[in-house]
Amino acid sequence: MSTADILRVDNLKQHFYINKNLTIRAVDGVTFQINQGEVFGLVGETGSGKSTVARTIMGINMATSGEVYFKGRKISEKKIYKQHKKDIHRNMQIIFQDSAAALNPRMTVEQIIAEPLKVNRIIDSKNGLRETLERLLLEVGLDNTFRTKYPPEISGGQRQRVAIARALSTSPDLIIADEPIASLDVSIQAQIVNLFQSLQREHQFSFLFIAHDLSIIKYICDRVAVMLEGRFVEMAATKELFENPLHPYTRSLLSAVPVPDPIYEKSKILLNYDVRSKNTGRMIEVSNEHYVLQ
């Protein structure tokens, strides 16, 4: 294993047992790694298991089988997870889609951002805390007047900025963002995407970016994996995947993305892919770093 990868996921499975006749295989054998400072995109439709991947990596749900290595440590094992709990909590942060639900409505912005700093004992002194808070707010493009506000008082875009500041506060090595811009307006989406990009360049954290919007993925990610029913069907560098999609599902997904261009859009032919068709096999490397399920 190279030292360059910050996160390595090996044949990860997450099955939810409902009753003796039904087990939902939300994630069914997923393998990938994220390198230091890389932006890795995960695309898929509702129910494809992309959020479950994020939750399992975070340790919110324990994996059914398979391994998760974070900075070389096998954190999917309970004992090792407990041993390095502090380090994991500090260096792995998540941003959720719905900022209204992710932030406690009864805490001020100040309290929300300071909480991880206090819990992880990163900063103890009051003065240090204030300075860090100011710096963090400034970094996400908010000014000092927001410190005393409560989440319901501010707009969705601003709330998402607070959630980003909270994730950044512990200077993590890996940030997982689960549909962070899906609930925002177009012009605000652009603001947040720009913010992510400039922060990522500055802090060089690794980034697992989950989205269903392919145009955002194309813009922000270095590498992309396409997920379908708990499995990857294709994984490649972003440019390669968009220029040379090989799996029929990836092609149908790309053809369905609406393009803001009426004449092109109205003459576009959709490619259909029956999701019930055979979805077994193995990921095979067809060209350099381009994997397809075959």
Added chain:
Amino acid sequence: MTKPVLQLVNLSISFDTPQGEVEAVRDVSLSLNKGEILALVGESGCGKTVMSQSVLKLLPKTSRIKQGQIIVDGDDITGYKEKQMRKLRGSVLSMVFQDPMTTLNPTIPVGKQITESILKHEKVSKEQARQQAIEMLNLVGINNPEYMFSLQPHFFSGGMRQRCVLAIALASNPKVLFADEATTALDVTVQARMLDLLSDIRHQTGIAIVFISHDLGVVARIADRVAVMYAGKIVEIGTAEEVFYDPRHPYVWGLMSALPSRAREGEALTSIPGMPPIMLDPPRGDAFAVRNQFALEIDYREAPPMFQISPTHSAATWLLDERAPEIMPPILPKRRASA
């Protein structure tokens, strides 16, 4: 010229709140012809939903029509009471909302929910209504409609549920359908099929559709005409080609260039700085002026009127006035080669 099925004349709608009057829709005029799909685009809070719900009179009691007229199929319905509106809803005007699960009753089979709407509006026997409902399910592209007729909504996937909602909305042959973010909650592949379905139904039945969305890609696929709203006003209206290839309002320029598919590789996305205004106290001049890099001095003093660019295309910005200085729009949208 054919008579428009829906016409709004200088419509203004306000909400009375403890903080004061919120002007949600301000002086909106538009018309919709038979078989036409008009897309209403805008950010959240710009008044697109309020405008469409005001036509169906679904707004809460705190709202009031301040001025203007709503004309449906030649009749002025502005002053209609609830009893009169009930006759119109479903048979003339119909609406599809974003979330199919909250629209449908989870305990009643979908077929029954469709027949309910038919029996309410038409004098038919139960058996005829059942036949019509099955036809409707067939029309919206549900396979094996006789079997699906007796299933509850939870047996259906999100896309199928939205089709059922559409079947209910279309059951008694309305003349105007309002689709309020009807495809937003769906996956891209399902969404694309739903859009094509709406387009097909329009050709088959001649229904006029007001399609409310914030996704310009979706709008490009479905709309004949596009109206862009900002802060309760229509800032630009025209055919889809005119608005997408030759936008004139700075806000529309901003929206277009904020799209990631328009960004050039390695460059930051262009975003519109600032936030939409709070409509509790709308600015006196052009509401977009503070976020507009091309704002003129007059923008802060006086709201711009609609300037006519072509018979179908008009925009509300002082930049179109003959006294305005020449400026270069920030982007020139490219037209793609057709697929």
